[in-house]
Structure formats: structure tokens, C-alpha cells
Amino acid sequence: MKLIIRGLSRLTTEEKILALLTPYGLVQYFHLVMDPNTQNSKGFGFAFMPNPAQAKAAIKSLNGIEVDGEKIRVKKAEDKPTDPNAAETK
Template sequence: MNIYIGNLPFNMGEEDLREIFEEYGEVASAKIISDRMTGRSKGFGFVEMEDDDNANNAIQELNNAEVGGRNIKVNESKPRENNRGGDRRGGGGFQRRPRY
């Protein structure tokens, strides 16, 4: 199961995140999302756990728990949805003006 973790302390590393979730079972991966330009943490990340029961237990126990002085938000990660409906292909682009 893929788990979303929000409101993480900005100084938390991926190994720290992994250690928190390993208390509830085996962690396949732990990733903190960072800004492409600055490399600074965006304050959220994802943990992948193979066992759904362990993952659900971690979600229940850790949601709203205090970590590094912040109350983290933990829930099952949902697939990203397009706000406009439909698929995410194409967009804008150059349009010629008609010649009169």
C-alpha cells in the first residue's frame, strides 16, 4: 500500500521517515518530495508497505501524531486526479490567427 504523509518537518530525511514506519512492519520504500529548484523538502512524502494490515495500522497510529514538533497527516495515497476531468494530454499551444 502506498501511504501519503503530510506536514513533515522540513529537516526530516528519508531514513528518518523509514524508521518511523518500520515500527509497524516492513517498508519497501520511503520518499520525501523535494523542490526541484532548491532541493528543499516540500514537507510531504510517501511510504510503500507491502502488507496492507501493517500499513493500515501505521495509518491509524501515526495520523495526527507529533513528529519533530509537527502533527503529521497520514493516509492512504490515492491516484492523482485531473481537476478538469478527462485525460492529461496536451494543452495550450500556438494558434494562428486567421488572415483577412
């Protein structure tokens, strides 16, 4: 299950989020989204936990906790809708 984690402090590292998630189960990856111009965190990231029950436990336990002075939001990431016209070539 893909998770989105928002409200992260600009100081929060990938390692810190992985340390929060791993007690709930296997985390295949966590990607902290960075600003390409400044190389600073944009304050959110994506994780993938293959076991849905473990992912739901992580959501339930971590959503709303404070990390590095910021209240984080953890929820299931929705798939980005695909635009059927975007793939067309002219």
C-alpha cells in the same frame, strides 16, 4: 498500500520517517518530495507498504503524532486520476 505523509518539518529526513514506519512492517520505499530549485523538503512524502494490514496499523498509530515539532498526517494515497486526453498525440 501507498501512503502519503504530510505536514513534515523541513528538517525531517527520509531515515526518520522510515524509522517510524518500519516497526509496523515492511516498507518497500519512502520518497521525501524535494523542491528542485532549493533542494529543501516540500514537507510531504510517499511510502509503500505491501501488506495492507500493516499499512493500516501504521496509519492508525502515526496519524496526528508530532515529529520534529510538526503534527504529521498519514493516510492512504489516492491514485492520481489519468486524463484520457493527455495521452493523445496530434
